[in-house]
Amino acid sequence: MSNGIQYINPNGLFKNPAFSQAVATGKGKTIYIGGQDAVNEKGEIVGQGDLAKQTEQVMINLQTALTACGAGFSNLVKLTIYIVQGQDLRQGFQASQKFLGDLKNPPAISGLFVSALARPGLLVEIEAIAFIPEE
Helix, strand or coil, X not given: CECCEEEECCCCCCXXXXXXXXXXXXXXXXXXXXXXECECCCCCECCCCCHHHHHHHHHHHHHHHHHHCCCCHHHEEEEEEXXXXXXXXXXXXXXXXXXXXXXXXXXXXXXXXXXXXXXXCXXXXXXXXXXXXXX
């Protein structure tokens, strides 16, 4: 277990460089970040109708929340991604890779297509779990 986090990609499961199949944590601080969407600090939707721009704003919001907790993207252990039906998943994936693409150990990820999100005009929402190991 490196830094209190063990990224597990066992034989018998598909190994994808974009996500880990399972993540186990040891002693430390677990951070739960509620669903972030493409809303800026003023409450305005960023990237109306554009999944890539909305995903970028979501990732910026996640980064802000992680930083406030003393963490970063490398501390992520789980992402749950909600995307409105009809969107091209590849656009959101490409935008998120600007933030996650260099991670040695990517988090476990679940992606779900949904009929709508809580606020009209939103195309993507991401919730996260991060872990800071005890030193």
